[in-house]
Amino acid sequence: EVQLVESGGGLVQPGGSLRLSCAASGFTFSDHYMDWVRQAPGKGLEWVCRSRTKASSYTTDCAASVKGRFTISRDDSRDSLYLEMNSLKTEDTAVYYCARGIWPVGANDYWGQGTLVTVSS
Amino acid sequence: DIVMTQSPDSLAVSLGERATINCKSSQSVLSSSNNKNYLAWYQQKPGQPPKLLIYWASTRESGVPDRFSGSGSGTDFTLTITSLQAEDVAVYYCQHYYTTPLAFGGGTKVEIK
Numbered sequence: 001e002v003q004l005v006e007s008g009g010g011l012v013q014p015g016g017s018l019r020l021s022c023a024a025s026g027f028t029f030s031d032h033y034m035d036w037v038r039q040a041p042g043k044g045l046e047w048v049c050r051s052r053t054k055a056s057s058y059t060t061d062c063a064a065s066v067k068g069r070f071t072i073s074r075d076d077s078r079d080s081l082y083l084e085m086n087s088l089k090t091e092d093t094a095v096y097y098c099a100r101g102i103w104p105v106g107a108n109d110y111w112g113q114g115t116l117v118t119v120s121s
Numbered sequence: 122d123i124v125m126t127q128s129p130d131s132l133a134v135s136l137g138e139r140a141t142i143n144c145k146s147s148q149s150v151l152s153s154s155n156n157k158n159y160l161a162w163y164q165q166k167p168g169q170p171p172k173l174l175i176y177w178a179s180t181r182e183s184g185v186p187d188r189f190s191g192s193g194s195g196t197d198f199t200l201t202i203t204s205l206q207a208e209d210v211a212v213y214y215c216q217h218y219y220t221t222p223l224a225f226g227g228g229t230k231v232e233i234k
Contacts, residue, residue, distance in 0.1 A: 044214065045214055045216075109173050111170035
């Protein structure tokens with residue numbers, strides 16, 4: 001059974017940092033692109049960052065709204081995805097979801113339950 | 122960047138009737154290399170993560186009831202729910218995955234009339 005479990009969310013002050021983790025199981029993690037998607041309270045879905053596979057040279061991309069502040073990474077040996085978030089702003093407050101991309105490149109077929117990040121003083 | 126626009130924002134449909142949601146992309150998401158539309162539809166219920174319903178614009182995900190169907194090509198797409206059931210009350214999103222940045226539509230809330 002495919003499972004994605006996020007952790008690391010919490011309350012942080014503006015300007016602070018946080019590291020999210022996503023533990024994957026039930027599939028060959030190294031074969032799949034992985035995404036972080038967020039949802040602000042009462043709002044819609046916003047794509048945050050993508051991590052590609054070794055076959056795609058482990059390249060990454062992030063949305064303009066987080067570029068230079070957020071870094072996505074993966075550890076295939078640990079079946080884990082990460083999101084390093086720095087210089088956090090109040091508008092980064094959201095539930096952050098980890099989502100698997102359908103092999104080889106596709107929509108997101110499995111999602112975690114999400115972890116809440118609250119940026120507030 | 123490709124922008125996704127959904128309509129309507131909300132929709133109230135009687136049980137057993139048809140619900141139609143539209144999605145428009147600012148650029149074509151049809152790939153000339155494989156003739157596939159890089160367009161997906163998701164359903165999200167309160168307190169839950171999104172659930173994939175449709176990908177490649179019209180391919181139903183495994184386990185999704187056949188009352189859900191997707192159509193369209195290029196820049197204009199439609200999600201149709203024939204014979205709406207009570208459990209279909211949710212917010213529906215379209216998404217393009219043609220290239221990064223990926224993008225979602227603003228969502229359409231479907232309710233029972």
